[in-house]
Amino acid sequence: MATIIDVAKQAGVSIKTVSRVMNNQANVRDSTRRRVRDAMASLNYSPSDAARQMRLGKSTAIGMLYSDPGSSYQSRLNQSMIQACSDAGRYLVVGLFNEDDDDWVGQLQAFLARTKVDSMVLVPPMCDSENLKACLNDASVKYVLLSPSSPTPGVSAVTMDDRKAAREMTEHLLDYGHERIAHIAGHPDHVASFLRRQGFEDAFTERGMPGPDSSQVASGNFDFRCALSAAEKLLTSPNPPTAIFAASDDMAAAVYMAAGKLGLSIPEDISITGFDDVPIAQTIWPALTTVAQPLDNMAKDAVRVLSNSLAPTTKDANSNFLVAPHKIITRESCGVPSANRRG
Amino acid sequence: MATIIDVAKQAGVSIKTVSRVMNNQANVRDSTRRRVRDAMASLNYSPSDAARQMRLGKSTAIGMLYSDPGSSYQSRLNQSMIQACSDAGRYLVVGLFNEDDDDWVGQLQAFLARTKVDSMVLVPPMCDSENLKACLNDASVKYVLLSPSSPTPGVSAVTMDDRKAAREMTEHLLDYGHERIAHIAGHPDHVASFLRRQGFEDAFTERGMPGPDSSQVASGNFDFRCALSAAEKLLTSPNPPTAIFAASDDMAAAVYMAAGKLGLSIPEDISITGFDDVPIAQTIWPALTTVAQPLDNMAKDAVRVLSNSLAPTTKDANSNFLVAPHKIITRESCGVPSANRRG
DNA sequence: GTCACAAATGACAAGGTTGTCTTTTTTTGA
DNA sequence: TCAAAAAAAGACAACCTTGTCATTTGTGAC
Known part of the structure; x- marks a missing residue:
């Protein structure tokens, strides 16, 4: 060497x-x-990383804290981050974050002290904590926000356009000829839930159609059980929807189960779409049409920003949002509305 | 400090x-x-890790290479490892491994050179490569095998008892009164597939029952599509089984789909069990009865061995296998065989 | 051509640990 | 009790980088 x-x-x-x-x-x-x-x-x-670390008291690793490590989303993100770090010749140190432990700052400080990472990517919900961001500033640890609720002046963020993606997903359903489309929204605390719902409504507005009435929007909390009962209620209502757009793939899977229970077949009797493109989307049958979050690109951008290869644009507070392009993944869960259910 | x-x-x-x-x-x-x-x-x-690393040319981090990063199993293992490392005051560096790239040793060497980890946990299928093990020996990097196919003299391994777990899972079905039980086996190259199938047969032998004939054992390759067609064939055969034991949860999910397509309800018409206890087991409905791999314990043991807190017993080649206890997770996918399908 | 000043470059120490080699202390055997 | 050997402890360099401060080189004005 x-x-x-x-x-x-x-x-x-x-x-x-x-x-x-x-x-x-x-x-x-x-x-x-x-x-x-x-x-x-x-x-x-x-x-030599070690020599630098000794001189500067910091390593060149990138840190990331998980809070919900079981979720497929985190798992996919993790994979994208590993890949992006690997490509950039850096490496990733991941840690567990306990949302229920009130001492968020303490947890972060412990992680920083132990790993000496020189930069971090902050994922939801940590990316929305002012305390955590202040802590990183104090420790002069560089950081990027991943899908934050709102921009932070002077801090770069990578994200996707949830609202636009939801609009496109809804238009996809509209294109099939569906008119009664229901939406199962995510957890009300997540901005993504709000944006996806907005996008859902945008699609109707744009086509000059009357927006869906509120009975067609249910809350699923990004939770399987919750979405299951929401879907059952929706599907057994007097005038049931011919398509359901769930704000996450897990919730879409719940809609599958509800449909199965009611003897409805997909996509003949009911069209279903999701959001995220996690493994379950391909595991369930028929495979789910959904929105692929561009996690690979987002991770790559995040690493680039942290490695200074991508200067944060500093014109104004909003412009250091890097919006990665999403993709609609068309699989087999959508079809034209069936005549016998529309009458 | x-x-x-x-x-x-x-x-x-x-x-x-x-x-x-x-x-x-x-x-x-x-x-x-x-x-x-x-x-x-x-x-x-x-x-100071950095000072040590500089002096010795090695870090104290533990390395782990993924080959199939999308899988829920890897994701669960990853989580367990992070937790175990964290508890032991060490940290984990994960990397991507490309099974299709023929230069396995080269990939490992690149990882070692870049991360300078002083120890590694080798997961399947890497843990069965003599070349990789030789490479680690040459580099004098300590390592543990996780669920290897066979023991390596002088090398510690953490594992679970696949055969016994499969036997217990089958007995669970036998206890319900099932007599015609089918098994969907995993990929023939995985030793786990073989052991689970053996355990399946053990259960019958032990009770003095005639073993299931070969038509009741199908190959699913640990793959959803493959398991789906196997399940359909099984369920539409002249004398269909009243219970199916799939060698993985993903394959069990495929059985759910097959049953749904045929209008069979679970567990009334057909009982289903899986193996692994990955997230999908709780996502599908009714929730799947399955075997929980003790990944938390296995990860903890692995870290302990690597940290010298747990000396490998060196009496003989087999005794440095640390066997972690599994658990049968009973959920709602099993019931007594229905009369109308048994006649 | 000289001086003042700025720009470019270099010498050296520090950071925390472990290996090599040397010195001190203890033990052993007569 | 003393020499010799063994055990215990220490001094110092090395690992590779970056910050501080000193030195050299270059530039422009008189």
Whole structure:
């Protein structure tokens, strides 16, 4: 393994100059800079994480705290983050976060002290805690927010356009000819629930159709059981919907169960769509049409921001939102509304 | 943060002696050892990972490579490992492993070089590769095998008793009065598939019953689609089973779908059990009776072994298998065989 | 051509740990 | 009791990087 000394020798400069080049510091002649860069490349040099960590008291790892580690969403995100870190030559240290423990700041501090990570990605619901953000500022740990409820001035955030995605998903159903479409919304505390519901309504407004009345929107709390009973109520109502758009795949799976219980077949009797594209979407049958969250891209952007390869735009508070493009995944859970149920 | 120098001062010894005590080296008087230990405790000292890493060229992190990161099993294992590491004051570095890339050793070496982990847990299928194990030996990286196919002399392994668990799961079905029980086996390359099938047959043998004929055992490859068609074939056969034991929860979910398609209700018409206890077991309805793999305990044992708190028993090659106790999780997917289907 | 000043570069220490080698202390055997 | 050997403890360097401060080189004005 080449060290900074080898590079210095090869370039004919002092180690300090090499260090300056590495860290993009000022006061280095362009010609010198080039010479050092060449030497680094030819020796295939990469700086020692340990030495840096010792000098600076920080590691170059990226930290991430989970709060709901069982969820498929977290699992997918985790995978995307590992991949993104790996691609960027960094690595990920994950920790468990206990939402029920009141001492959020204490938990974060313990994690920082133990891992010495120099940067973090903050996922929901931690990304909305002012205390946590203040704590990171104090510790001068760089951070990115992932899908936060609202922008924080001067802090970069990566996210997707929940509202637009929900609108597109609804339009997909509308395109099939569905008119009575119900929505099972997520947990009221999550901004995503609100945005997805808005997108759902946008689709009707845009086409000049009367919006769905409130009886067609049920709360599912992002919870299977809750969504199950909501779906049963919806499907057994006097004028049942011909399509149901659930705000998460897990809740969509619950709609499948409800439909199964009532002897309705998918997509002949009822069309169903979800949101997230977690593994269950492909496990259930027929496979679920859903919105794929661009977690790979979001993770890549997050790592880029933390590695300074992507400068946060600083024009205004909103502009350092990086919005990754989503995708509608069309599978087999949607069809035209059946005549016998529309009458 | 206290350093080794502070401890040395407080104990009235040289830093080297403190180092000796920390690393359990010889040539330290018991009285001195005690004095140093007290000083460490009173100063709440913990050694700097970075300094160690610099001196030794290794970090104290535990590494783990995923190959099938989407799977619920890996996700649960990951969670258990994070928790176990956290409890032991260590941390986990996870990486992606590409099974399809032929250069397994190269991938491992790259991971070791980048992360400098001093120990690893090897999960299936990597834990069965002699090349990988040789590579770790060469690099003198400590490692534990998690659920390997066969023991490796001198190497600790943590595992569960697949065969016994499968027997118990089958007995559970037998206890309900089922006589025609089918089994959907896993991928033939996995030893777990073989052991679970053996356990399935053990249950019959032990009760002096005729073993199930081969038409009652189908191969599901641990794959949803594959299990789906196997289940359909089984359930539409002339003398269909009254219960199906699938070798994984995902495959059990496929059985649910097959039953739904055929208008069979669970557990009235057909009893179903799974294996693994991954999230889907509780998501599907009715909730699945299954075997809970003791991943928390296995992870804890693995970390203990790697931290030397648990010496591998070295009496013989088989005895350094740590077998963690499993549990049968009884939910709502089993019932007595229905009369109308038995005649 | 000289001086003042700025820009570029370098020498050196520090950070916390462990290996090597040396010194001190204790034990053993006569 | 003393020498010799063994055990215990210590001094110091090395690991690789970056911050501080000193030195050299270059620039522009007189």
